Amino acid sequence: MAWMVLFLGLLGSAHICAGAGATKLKVYTWFRYTMGTKGGDIEKSQFAVKRGYLRWEHKFSDAVRSRVTVDIFSSDEGPHGAGLKLKDAYVEFKVAPEVELKAGLQKTYFGLIYDWEYITVEKALEDKQKLVASRDYGISVGGYLPQGYGEWRLEVANGEGYNKAGKDVDESPAYLANLRVIPIPGITVGASLLKEGGDRLLVAGTGRAVLGPAEVWSEFLRSEKGDVVSLGFMLMPVFGIHPKVDIVSRCDYWDKDVDEDGDSLTRYIAGLNYYLIREPKVMVQAFWERERQEGEDPEDELSIQLRWEFASGKF
């Protein structure tokens, strides 16, 4: 009921403010069928709404705007079969040409997570391995390099992510720095660093190469927490075989502790995206994923997802 009230409130506000042309509403939904197997036995077979974003953006002026996003999704955590997350709640100020300051619950500008477009249904590697959350509470300053040569950002955040609050947040803030450069069209390289307290350091190196309908995404991650050093990488080639169809594969490797044996994990993903409509997006994603923890039986998952979005204006 509370969600219904919230939703109607958002719609109502958007409608009221639409006359002034300053408020936009976007809805973004994933409806997914998942079948999971382990050692040949079916362990999961279910339909679910994996994401139900309601995004409300208000432009106060050309220099000040704000965004609030809530995610309503299927969940067995509560009595009503659905969960609610606050994903964005920030205000953004243009402080200089091509430089903006954001304050509030916002993206974590690290590695590939902050503009991860879910080309496969799987999360970015740093998200999947729970190194960083996609959003965090903090303040950031960032902008674009001249002529579209890239982007940069500095951020101070809690470091615990959007789903941790109160007692779950420690006293040490996380400091982030991110730089992406596009030296020539089609080639993007990036580096990110996150430091929290005296014992947590996370480094990412990213790359993306696009040549015609083919592109390859890559990411290298190194995490240091106390005495434990973890390493991993992700490689994801994408081939556009038709204006409406992309074939995607992905390979992840993650070694939880480089000094320990038998704790590495490999993940293989393959599938396709079929765009019924590209803008606003209506697409079908079909993916097979195999995850194998060293020394254990592989777990397989088949996901078929219908994903759609619409908005009251351009976001």
Added chain:
Amino acid sequence: MKRILTALGLITSLYVGEGWTRERALTLAGSTTVLPIAQRAAEEFMDLHPDVSISVRGGGSGVGIAALIDGTVDIANSSRPIKTKELKKAREKGIKPVGTVIAKDGIAVIVHPSNPVGELSLAQIRAIYTGKINKWKEVGGESKTIVVISRDVASGTFEVFKKLALGGERVRPDALMLASNKAVATTVAKTPGAIGYIGLGYLSPEVKAVKVEGVYPSKEDVVSGEYKLARPLFMYTDGEPRGLAGEFINFILSPKGQKIVEELGFVPVK
């Protein structure tokens, strides 16, 4: 095996259905300001080249540029230069947006012909449109209340006017927001205390264009850059215009194409 063959068959039919029939086809999307030029030029170009099929859509400059970056159009029509953020997205995807100015557009500030005010500064226009000046006598006119008329927020003309004349400030909430240049001109012509703004092509003896910063909105002063409320209109392509896109843009830049530009009330660039 049967399934694999079926899948391959499906993929092949998609190619045949949409891929191979695209030869000599051109797709444009974007600015609604550029839309009439693109549409008229497309009609005439297709008359000259019966083997060519041109599809023109509006959607706004941002939509057109996003479509060019996504590779779903050949030409993005835009009434503003590409933004750094868009350039970054384009470079990431290996797209090199190159803008060709195909016309210029001037925005004339108009009043009722009986209004003695013949000149306004940009600061005065901004003060009128943001609600700081409410009477004509504050800018050298009569003691009438100013009736502020604007284009609606979906209009590219509104965006440019807001940027160039208002410095990004918001239009006063009591302004009358109208959906077309024609509606603005008609309303100003019928309302003695009104002020509005329209594209040069919509000027007529029924309304009076005022000088802005001492310059009358003539096509010559738009071309020379003397008139401040002016903007170039672009067609963006991936790299220098070539192939069919190049042929089409060259046609718009030809005497015949520039005549279309002029007939539609815009300012030719050649």
